[in-house]
Amino acid sequence: MLAMRSKIVLACADGMDNIEIAAALRIHRDTVSKWRTRFVKLRLDGRMDEQRPGRPPSITLDQVEQVVVATLENTPKGATHWSRASMAERSGLSRSTIGRIWRDFGLRPHQAGTFKLSTDPLFVEKVVDVVGLYCNPPERAVVLCVDEKSQIQALDRSQPVLPMMPGMPERRTHDYVRNGITSLFAAFNVADGTVIGELHRQHRAAEFKKFLITIDKTVPAELDIHLICDNYGTHKTPAVKAWLSRHPRFHMHFTPTGSSWINQVERWFGFLTDQLIRRGVHKSVRALEKDIRDWIDQWNANPRPFVWKKTAEEILESLARYCRRISGAGH
Incomplete structure (x- = not known):
C-alpha cells in the first residue's frame, strides 16, 4: 500500500491529473484525490495511515505475561497440570481468554510427551x-x-x-x-x-x-x-x-x-x-x-x-x- 501511495505522489509531481493517474495505476480517482490531499497537507507523513479509534484491549500485557509464566513455572493445587478452568480462576480472566493465550504461545498443559536419554557409553x-x-x-x-x-x-x-x-x-x-x-x-x-x-x-x-x-x-x-x-x-x-x-x-x-x-x-x-x-x-x-x-x-x-x-x-x-x-x- 505504501508503494502505491508513493506512485500517486510521484505522478502528481509529474503534472498528471487525478483521472490520468487513476487510469495509469488502475485505481479509483477518489483514492488519488485522497492521497494527493494528504500529501499536500502532511508531505511525506501523509502517506501513512491515521490512527484508528477502537475499543482498548480488554487484558493487559502484564496479565498475559502472568498467565504464561504461571503455566510454565507453577502447577495448581491438587492437580498435575493447569486446565483452562483452573487458570481462569487463578488469573481472573475468562476460560476463552486463557485458551487464546495458550494458543498464541503454543502452550498445551493437557499434553505430555515422553523421552529417554541413552546411557550407552559408546x-x-x-x-x-x-x-x-x-x-x-x-x-x-x-x-x-x-x-x-x-x-x-x-x-x-x-x-x-x-x-x-x-x-x-x-x-x-x-x-x-x-x-x-x-x-x-x-x-x-x-x-x-x-x-x-x-x-x-x-x-x-x-x-x-x-x-x-x-x-x-x-x-x-x-x-x-x-x-x-x-x-x-x-x-x-x-x-x-x-x-x-x-x-x-x-x-x-x-x-x-x-x-x-x-x-x-x-x-x-x-x-x-x-x-x-x-x-x-x-x-x-x-x-x-x-x-x-x-x-x-x-x-x-x-x-x-x-x-x-x-x-x-x-x-x-x-x-x-x-x-x-x-x-x-x-x-
Whole structure:
C-alpha cells in the first residue's frame, strides 16, 4: 500500500491529473484525490495511515505475561497440570481468554510427551557409525535395518465390528478374544525401501539365525551385507556369532542402548501397526500371518525408502542442547 501511495505522489509531481493517474495505476480517482490531499497537507507523513479509534484491549500485557509464566513455572493445587478452568480462576480472566493465550504461545498443559536419554557409553561412536551408513552407504553392499516385532496378537472382538456409516465411525467392542501370537522378523533396505520378512511362532536366537539364513539367500552373493540391529540378547548369542564368523560378508552394526528411533525399520513397523495390526480382527494366528505376508507383498510392490536428513553431528548437537535444557530441571 505504501508503494502505491508513493506512485500517486510521484505522478502528481509529474503534472498528471487525478483521472490520468487513476487510469495509469488502475485505481479509483477518489483514492488519488485522497492521497494527493494528504500529501499536500502532511508531505511525506501523509502517506501513512491515521490512527484508528477502537475499543482498548480488554487484558493487559502484564496479565498475559502472568498467565504464561504461571503455566510454565507453577502447577495448581491438587492437580498435575493447569486446565483452562483452573487458570481462569487463578488469573481472573475468562476460560476463552486463557485458551487464546495458550494458543498464541503454543502452550498445551493437557499434553505430555515422553523421552529417554541413552546411557550407552559408546553412544557417540554408534550414532556416527549408523548414521554414516545412512548418509554414505558403502559400495557393492546393501544396508538393512533389522529387528523383530514380537508377540503380535491375533485378536478377535467378542462381537462383530459395526462398519462405518455417514456421520458415525466404525464401532467395535472394548473386549476381545486372544487367539495366539506370532513374531515378525524384518529387514528394511534403506536404499530402496523393500522389506525381507519372516514370521515365527517363537522369538529366540534360533529364529534370528534362521532369519539371517533367509537374508543370506535373498541378497545377491556379490554384495556385502551391513545389518543395523539393536542390543537384544538374541543378536549376540554364541550360536549367532559363530554363524556370522562363517559368513564374512555380514557386518553387524548396533544402535545405542535405548535408541530405537535411529533404526529405520521401527518406522516401518509403525506403518504396519497403523494400517493392519491395530484395528485388525483375526480368528487365528494363521489368518494374522497371512494378512501380514500379504501386507508386506503390497508394500514391496511399491516400496518407499525413508529419507534420512540429519547428520550425526546435527543429532549429537541437538541432544547436547536438550541435555543443557534439562540439566537444571530439578532446581
